[in-house]
Amino acid sequence: MILGIDVGGTHTDSVLMQNGKILRKSKVMTDKSDLLKSVTLATHAVAQPEDIKQLRRIVLSTTMTTNAVAQHQLDPVGLIVMSGPGVAHRDLPLSDRAAFVKGYMNHRGLEAESVDEDEIVELKTRFAEQGVKHFGVIGKFSTRSPAHEQTVRALLDDQASHVTLGHQLSGELSFPRRISTAYLNEAVWRLHSTMADQLQTYLQQLGVDVPLYILKADGGTIDVEQSRHYPVQTILSGPAATIMGVLPYAPTDRDSLSIDVGGTTTDIALFADGAPLLEPKGVQIEEHKTLIRGLLTHSIAIGGDSHVQVIDGKLVIGPERKGSAMAFDGPVPTPTDAMIVLGLADIGDKAKATAAIDSIAAQLGQSTPQAAQAIMDLACETIAAKVRSMIAEVNSKPVYTIHEMLEGKVLAPTDAIVVGGPAPYMAKQVGELLKMTPVVPGDSDVINASGAAMARTTVELTLMADTEERQMSIAEEGVQADIPRNFTLADLIAVGREKLEQIARVAGAPEEDIEIEVADSQSFNVIRDGSTTGKNFRVRLQIKPGLTKHAIQ
Known part of the structure; x- marks a missing residue:
């Protein structure tokens, strides 16, 4: 048996799987202050003691590191950069936070300028005064020779809680992306390490000795202990979990796409003959362009719980999520309320949903059903427009899949695989707008958890x-x-x-x-x-x- 858990911002989903089939599934509320509690509740919601004894692996996807970056909840990092000649410091990312020091390897990995150890010792004193205990050390051609980075780390070891060296993160040469990647790895290191500690406690409480994995941005897994070294790899693991969950449904004889409609955002991914597309240079999160290998996804700030309001007489959906739909005692109208009013979804309190849409209808001068349909039309068209722009952008440059670069490939998706809680209620209209066949897989509401469960290292x-x-x-x-x-x-x-x-x-x-x-x-x-x-x-x-x-x- 395999246990897959997806820790989302609102819900923690879990599935118990065997032979590729979901035996049980569950959603519990995420306690953002207590990951251990959320994961434990999600586990016991699907697995009995006799099931736990039969587990072969547990896989977790989480938005923790992604949210830390998006919300700027990052630890200070002492960035030490050896850039050598030929590049202006101001043109490099995070240049205002970096200390540029001597030391330079050429493109063949031969030393052109040695490290000034006195300069590093002086920097140590300055960082100590600032209370900085996390360091990123990046040399321009460190993938050709890491000697300078290793020298600097040795000088920092007695003061550092952890040090990230640029060459450890990727074999690609992009120096600016390497700086950003090393910075993020250190900035989330303490947070991720604390999570890893909690997950080890979770395993001890379960009383099992099975592999526990974290899902990475490329849709693959890594052992939780190994993930401590490179927590930046777990950024964007949520969208990756969706893609791995959709993978069994993506036709291999034609192009397709997936649309994951969540409570706050909608994530879109493309498949070329069944193979997910890859970010060839590395994923970007917020303003940070990284070297982290990742699956290609685009997000839009619209979901089932997005705030619906009328501004200057115009209907607006999102980008904020104020809480659950009013049908579930939330504070503001949402697309979910509109779906309930239209009879698309038989969930929640219909009277409360109707009251929510009544307020929108009054401002628009429409009937309640007309306002509900207008909300659905705008939500679906916004998603469809994002899909069209993503396809156009991808087709304007070389297409990379997890297998290879496809020379001259032009993507023409024919199937729209729609997943997430609102998927059954939106798939038909989105499919019609895109002129694609809509597909809603079974158990699409827990597709992230099943995707995590099935992913390989x-x-x-x-x-x-x-x-x-x-x-x-x-x-x-x-x-x-x-x-x-x-x-x-x-x-x-x-x-x-x-x-x-x-x-x-x-x-x-x-x-x-x-x-x-x-x-x-x-x-x-x-x-x-x-x-x-x-x-x-x-x-x-x-x-x-x-x-x-x-x-x-």
């Missing part, structure tokens, strides 16, 4: 080799090793496969899910004085997002 690794310098590096691991001059691309891939298997096991991947693929490989000649003096190789390997074989066993 994902990892990736970037390796580089320079046969002229006889050096190989594994970027994310900070590993460098000597190689012979006759070292080949095939040799590099073999090393990468072996290392990635080890990393996958540590991250919690069961053996049957360790399916490694070469996502990218490049080879370049090193030319000096008109002659080839060596080769440079670059390889990226991955275990791509997908459904764990546990989900169907």
Whole structure:
């Protein structure tokens, strides 16, 4: 059995699954002040003591880190940046919060300027006076050689609660994104570590020894203990959970999309022949462009509980959510109230919903049914317009899926898979507006929890080799090793496969899910004085997002 839990801002959803089927499902109110309570209640709502003894894995998706970033509830971070020449500090993200110091590796990983240790010691004193205990250390070409970052960390260790090194986060070269990613990783580290402590207590209280995973932005899982090192990877895990839940319903012979209508927001994702699209450069959250591998989603601030009001004679929905629908004793009219009035949804107190829409109707000079329909029309058209703009944006540039870049691909979705609480009431109208076939999967109200439950562990690794310098590096691991001059691309891939298997096991991947693929490989000649003096190789390997074989066993 598998237990999937999605901790949302309003509800914590849970599912107990076996052989890919949901045995039981539940929604409980999220206690934002007590994650342990919410997760425990959600567990016992679907799992009896005899079920808990049969669990093979528990997977959790959570909006905790995402909300911390969105609400600016972040710890102060001592950012130490080694930018070297060629880039203006003002053009780099977070430049007003960073300390720029000496130390520079060139693009081949060779030292061009050494670290000034006295400068770092002086910085330590300044940060200590400010009470800063979390640090991000980022060098421009640290993926080619992490030596400078490691030197600075060693000088900080006696003062730091935790240090993030830029090279650990991704093998990609984007220096500005690496700065933002390292900053966010440290800014949410304490919050996430506290959550991990609570989840370990939760396991102890359950009295079981089973793997506990956190869902990442790329739709893959990571063992909760391993997630302590890279909490930034769990940002946007909520939308990723939706995509993994929708994955079994996405047709593999044509394009489709998913629309997850929540209480506050609606998340949209695209599928190319059944494969979810990927953010090729990394996800963005608020103003922060990161190197975090993630599934491509767009959000719009409209949902079933969005505040409906009339402003200057015009109907407006959202972006705020003031609480539940008035049909459930909430404070203001919502689209959910309109659905109840129209007879689309047989939930809540219809008299209270009618009173809510009466107030809107009076301001618009319409009947109550007319006002309710106007609310539905505006909500559905707003969502449809966002879908159209997202498709147009995606089709204006190369399309990347979790498998590959699709050269010349133009997405033309024919199916709209609508999920979330309001899905059964909105799917038909949204489908008509988009000229797509609407699909509402069974148990769509807990699709995030089932998506989390079924997701498999994902990892990736970037390796580089320079046969002229006889050096190989594994970027994310900070590993460098000597190689012979006759070292080949095939040799590099073999090393990468072996290392990635080890990393996958540590991250919690069961053996049957360790399916490694070469996502990218490049080879370049090193030319000096008109002659080839060596080769440079670059390889990226991955275990791509997908459904764990546990989900169907």
